[in-house]
Amino acid sequence: xxxxxxxxxxxxxxxxxxxxxxxxxxxxxxxxxxxxxxxxxxxxxxxxxxxxxxxxxxxxxxxxxxxxxxxxxxxxxxxxxxxxxxxxxxxxxxxxxxxxxxxxxxxxxxxxxxxxxxxxxxxxxxxxxxxxxxxxxxxxxxxxxxxxxxxxxxxxxxxxxxxxxxxxxxxxxxxxxxxxxxxxxxxxxxxxxxxxxxxxxxxxxxxxxxxxxxxxxxxxxxxxxxxxxxxxxxxxxxxxxxxxxxxxxxxx
Numbered sequence: 001x002x003x004x005x006x007x008x009x010x011x012x013x014x015x016x017x018x019x020x021x022x023x024x025x026x027x028x029x030x031x032x033x034x035x036x037x038x039x040x041x042x043x044x045x046x047x048x049x050x051x052x053x054x055x056x057x058x059x060x061x062x063x064x065x066x067x068x069x070x071x072x073x074x075x076x077x078x079x080x081x082x083x084x085x086x087x088x089x090x091x092x093x094x095x096x097x098x099x100x101x102x103x104x105x106x107x108x109x110x111x112x113x114x115x116x117x118x119x120x121x122x123x124x125x126x127x128x129x130x131x132x133x134x135x136x137x138x139x140x141x142x143x144x145x146x147x148x149x150x151x152x153x154x155x156x157x158x159x160x161x162x163x164x165x166x167x168x169x170x171x172x173x174x175x176x177x178x179x180x181x182x183x184x185x186x187x188x189x190x191x192x193x194x195x196x197x198x199x200x201x202x203x204x205x206x207x208x209x210x211x212x213x214x215x216x217x218x219x220x221x222x223x224x225x226x227x228x229x230x231x232x233x234x235x236x237x238x239x240x241x242x243x244x245x246x247x248x249x250x251x252x
Contacts, residue, residue: 001177005213006251010205022048022204023084025075025106026197027098028091028115030057034065036092036113039190040197042240044088045071047201047247052080057096081105085204090115091193108203112196116140124157129208131196133164151176160208162199164192168216172209179213181220183227190236195219198243214250222246 012021024044029037037053045051052073053066066072081087086108089100093114100118103109110129111119116136124130137145141153147169154161155173163169168179198219203211222242226234 001175002213002217005210006217008206009202009210009214009251019049022086022201023050023052023080024048024086024088024201024204025052025054025078025080025084026088026091026200027054027056027078028089028093028113029053029055029059029062029066030092030094030096031059031062032094033092034059034062035190036193037062038065038069039193039236039240040088040091040112040200041066041069041072042237043194043197043243044201045069046244047198048204050084052084054078056093056098078102086110086200088112088196088200090118091196093118108208110196110200110203112192121157124159126158126208128157128159129162129199129203129212130159131162131164131192131199131212133192137161137163147176160212162195162212162216164195170209170212170216175209177213177216179216179220181217181224183220183223183232185227185230185232185234186220186223186239188235191219191223191239194236194240194243197240218243218246218250221250225249 026037026040052075054075055062082105087106088110090112108127112131134145143149150163150169151171154171160172170177199211199215202215
């Protein structure tokens, strides 16, 4: 399954134009947590044509930090939500006030981290990819995060779930894939944000299940490649910057 998915990932056509190979909007960040969306941006920026950022909480430090990443367009309203291919929601939300109903017009939505605290179950449908770790899954669904329950929840809500763990369990309720490609260096803060950024970027031009499976594998592969350089002493920004190289290695 993995080889088939990796070989079928979207590849830009020679005559394509700006915007045709992915438009992503990242919503997140707060005064408390400015780093989280930045890791997602660093992970996504090489995999989409256009990358927008909307701060969940108005914070000048956060906005300036994101503006220092030249590939990112900071916006002050959510008019782009209908236009983009995918929205990544939740990283670093902190105590931000945000109305999750504003996501209703998005074509696809990846929910990560604190995003689950804002999202009612009734909103879930086939446009959603959820990327919880074990505790987030159990808090949100109030059920054990075992394989059977993850599959049943995905089936019940008609969504795709990438439940992070050892192994990662990825399912849309029909198909299931387990990813064991990662290492202990990836327990560091921010590595989940890089994974979410990659999932959202690839979801812009691929199916939700394909994006989740390939991202889990590529993110883990990047982590394993970094061991050869730094041992376990790498960080989330190293991981984000290694993803493009890992992507090439994965698909060739």
